[in-house]
Amino acid sequence: MYAFEFEKPATIADAVAALGGEEAQALGGGQTLIPTLKQRLAQPGTLVSLKGIPEMAGICVADDGALAVGGATTHATVAASTEYPGLAGLASHIGDPAVRNRGTIGGSLANNDPAACYPAAALGSGATIKTNTREIAADDYFQGMFTTALEDGEIITEVRFPVPEVSNYQKFVQPASRFALVGVFVAKYADGVRVAVTGASEDGVFRWSEAEAALSANFAPEAIEGLSVDADGMIGDIHGSKAYRAHLVGVMTKRAVAAAS
């Protein structure tokens, strides 16, 4: 990697200030950024670690019953939590133990890898992404592969998840990376069902509205029968064709509904 300065502020305010510097970049758990630096594919002037900020770490239940997860909370911490089993289950299968004990929810959502797991949970739960300046609805936050509503220097301080009645995440892994080739998060709320798909689309995570409508009417795997996503717009690569991914969206959705608890 190229040489860089390193700062580890203790407050959000200090982190925001540090990120105002020239060519400064936020560092969460580093599970994507550090390998990128090692490959010399990024050259930040300063890395600002967000892992020394107590107000950004940890999990609690908010007054409205939503689960509030600090932006610097590791996947392992979320995996060990009990309030939102579908979310904990998703977090428990991200990467391997080393990744889960370093990687953070804020880092994952800020990066918005099209094959990452957390975007499916955030979008599938209708979560609110809280930053140092504002609150962003998940429906507005994800804007395509590696693209989000975040402005330069904006930090995800918290993610607030409404807890559904039942939920589940089913991931079909890409054999090499074990990222999601297709991952589907299904959450059933009193006012309807949300279905979010990661890994599959050239536009990144998306909601499968047709399935949401069918499942809102009948929350059962059979409700998906006959429904399909359009293979156009799906990712096609050496691990699977567009048609294969489109097919898997249906399979994983059914399995998520069947497994939802």
Add this chain to the structure above:
Amino acid sequence: MPKDSGIGASSKRREDVRFLTGAGNYTDDINVNGQAYVHFLRSDIAHGTINKIDTSAAAAMPGVIKIFTAEDFAAVGGVPCGWQVTDKHGNPMQEPKHPVLAEGKVRYVGEMIAGVVAETAEQARDAAEAIELDIAELPAVVDMKAAVQDGAPKVHDDLPSNLCYDWGFVEENKGAVDEAIANAAHVTTLELVNNRLVANPMEPRVAIGDFARGTGDSTLYTTSQNPHVIRLLMGAFVLGIPEHKLRVIAPDVGGGFGTKIFHYAEEAFVTFAAKAINRAVKWTSSRSEAFISDAHGRDHVTKIDLALDADNNFTAIRTETYANMGAYLSTFAPSVPTWLHGTLMAGNYKTPVIYVNVKAVFTNTVPVDAYRGAGRPEATYQLERLIDKAARELGVDPIALRRQNFVTEFPYETPVAVAYDTGDYNATMDTLEQIADLSGFEARLAESKAKGKLRGLGVNCYIEACGIAPSNLVGQLGARAGLYESATVRVNATGGLVVMTGSHSHGQGHETAFPQVIAEMIGIDESMVEIVHGDTANTPMGMGTYGSRSLAVGGSAMVRATEKIINKTKKIAAHLLEAAEADIELKDGQFSVAGTDKSVAWGDVTLAAYVPHNYPLEDIEPGLEETAFYDPSNFTYPAGAYACEVEVDPDTGKVTIERFSAADDFGNVVNPMIVSGQVHGGIAQGVGQALLEGVVYDENGQLLSASYMDYAMPRADDLPFYAVDHSNGTPCTHNPLGVKGCGEAGAIGSPPAVVNAVVDALQRNGSNVTHIDMPLSPSRVWDAMNS
């Protein structure tokens, strides 16, 4: 009753103590005082003309000592090829120059263009980025069949075409084979790809060149399976350093799998550069670099025909293979698709006539060479897939069809130039049927069906030629080296032994298994024997470790040297006991006079050899040190039968291995635990090839599977617990230990079992799929099910 020491004991691997406690001494652990670091600027273009390399800005960067380009290597040779294949017309193969650094053209992504030597590795890398390159990109050839079409871009402008050789074996049999196929009651044909692999040893390659100005001696520390071979090839053919002025050290090596056999340009570079700048130069490969610079394996495209008579007896086999050489000939590349592949096409079966055609092709890809099994997996895969297809076409049991055609009388001369000394293929199949619980398959099939899964059973046999190799034979076949092995046994005054071997251990457990042999011969504790390997300065000239040869050839050399020691100690003992030498018996470390209670201990005899006060100096020299070279009279022929049971998820195409069983005939076994471990690892790699691994280039020669993000390695949870058995081997008839070799078997025998099982699962479900090319990734299986 299992033994607790000596031959047949599962002695714990003594080397693991240092490996598991972080105390190993790998090449990257070595740092030479004052060493500099090299970073190689590698081509990111698959094919192009180098117009200009401007190093002026880079040379001015901090810490840069010297930047080397092809001009600096004008006076040295190219990286040599160690095997010359003669084509079917009697002409030698096309053999292009393989320069240390690219000369005039780049021919694959990863080829070295310049070496930047600097005070630190980071400074070298920084400066490499500042080199200005002007390379005019040319059309690349990646597909082998396209590469041999008229008008295809030529990888080497000075060669007539991209065809390295067109090999026919046995050319005189071609007419008889064609006729047998034309007249057959049934012909089964299969076209398949043996997928290209990256070996991916846990330890990436490392090389350190050092030069001692005071003596003029060069030293190379390198991650090699055969340091003497590197010394010979690099010293004699590349750099012109005589062997007595060049020392090659390969210390602990973290896995080889074939890809560390070869002499690589990086080794020549660091040795040359160290002398040029009068400082040691170190190179450590990154994992990314390994993908584009370690020789790849396999990569065959094959069409094979099997002819059968009306009674289902095999009457002929004909196979045509395109074998990828990559852009240059790696050390043993030409031998892999020919002599290590064609000679095994008889498999375990008595087929009267066989013809093998191989077209080796240059492409704009990383050089391809031996990878665990080397040619033999390719032979086994096509033959065993083909027999499986034939059985399905004929509606007969695949095991019965195999048994019907087994070779049952030994020795057996195949129609492809090798003679199997011993074996019992029905016995290994009997064992397999038992350990795989084939009689319980139907019940397991029903259980899978109840879960909505498609279960399949795949069975196959394999045979390989190991114990490589009789030197006079391989010399006739084009090898430019002998393939004997050596050992020096040094007995110290107090009775302990140091054995210096030309074999090299990089995971095989030699430091444990070899002492078991010697301790057994003398009747002493294994801990009294120490193995030294990996340093040309203190081991006799040896050919190294590959081809499952270490125990069969290197172990035999050790036995011969130890026999010399025993003969000499008996003479000394006879003198000490005042008895006739013929009456001396050695047992449990004691020399005794037959029929008496007179005896003298091993340690007393060895002490007498070094303190020869009471010693027959008029007849024998003092000291106890003997060397033996062993050149085998034949290959060894390990063989076996493997069974795999899979479940296929019909919704996703995902294959899971539910059971895997291996019944092997390795001849005699020295350490059953180590042998089982070798089989386990081999199966992991074979399953990796069958289900997960595969190199993908795009049409421009860019490597798409260039990291673990896209190249799938087998992980523990991809594999089941195995049932393995090697307890009833038929001893090899021509080496003193009766051993055959076990290192490659698992990787050779397992891919067809997996693919046979998946095809079985699909066909049981009514599919008409007859073949899927490896790796059988979920998407490929789903595509096949839905095509």
